[in-house]
Amino acid sequence: MLRLFALFFAALLFTAPVPVLAQQAQPFTPDQKAALTQLVREVLVSNPEILIEAMNALEAKQQADAGKAAQAAIAANRKAIFDDGVSYVAGNPQGDVTIVEFFDYRCGYCKQVQPSLMTLLKEDGKVRLVLKEMPVLGPESVIAARAAVAALEQDKGAKYLAFHNGMMEFRGQITEAEIFRLAGEAKLDVAKLKTDMAAPKTEQILRANLALADMLGIQGTPGFVIGDRLVPGAVPLDTLRQLVKEARG
Template identity: 35%
Template structure:
């Protein structure tokens, strides 16, 4: 009798809205039998568990994507036109790629050449660098140096400094920075003097605040058109995302 009631209850539970089935109305015996039936069913059909997990993960990903899209829309001006982040590639490109990066991040280094290849091959991508030092004092010093080079020597000097710093593994001592400045053919004394400039503090603070709003806590993180991409992705994946953003994928 209990098994018959339990089977009927299970069928009702699976086919009706959650509010239509009241487990609390069962007797203790019926409830125990009901649980046993569910357990037996799952043991006989374990694929149901994996299917449920997949559905849960899909829903979680969809919610994350929707949340990211709203964050990007709400903060578009700060992301794409903050007035201080370096802009490369094609300034009039139809797709904008923004990278939050740290010079001491291994995955940023791995992504560096691939991002450069993406921008060069495509020819119609606007590329924006967000200096986001989060990996310690060497990261912060590297960012201060890059931004000081830009303040002292202008836009054209920034990119060579950026490219050089992303490959450096040595300490960021003053002699090292002087040698780098000399290699870049910029005034070393002027650059070192500007590294603690209030304008540099402002830029770093603004980017950190934006990252916090966007819930970015790691590097690299990319904004590619309307998509927020957290973490490293290879060149072919970046190309696919760009194609999708253009409606080609």
């Protein structure tokens, strides 16, 4: 690892612009390059904290760049994110702060954050929660996502949330049989559900969700959009409260 960094810094020196090299007029000779490489190596071996500082600075820059890119993507896709006309909206449909969750029904972290989201909706009557299926964890994830989207076709989506919560609260392997059992428990017409799962509209909604997640730079589930911020991971309830407060402010 140190050798790689030494060579990296040496390469920077060899290709640096004229001011950095103090007006060096001629290319370095092989002996000069070897001496510089050895010098860089000795500096890094003697001061390994330089590597940590450099990596931390790089990580901070990458995070800042990703944040700016996400903000730009959110601004450019606001309607698709917050009001696409097809995603289920929980909480207060006229709320002053919207949380958008991209999730997978087989995602343990999504299941972990689910109680916090439901608690937040009960605590704060002005929060609007938009749920977007993002099946990325295998065939069962796709089946569960198709079933959830298809549930929106029954009773104007009135049974969606019970079905959604049932799948989120389920522990163990969520097989196709379990998905349809949970659909029955949510009082859904399972035969109609299976038909609607195969409809082109269902496929279009899921493809749109995945494409939107890609544009936003969401690389895993859960992923949240709160206000103009992209928030990855299963954030705790207190953090959700704070993010809502900041978005509201």
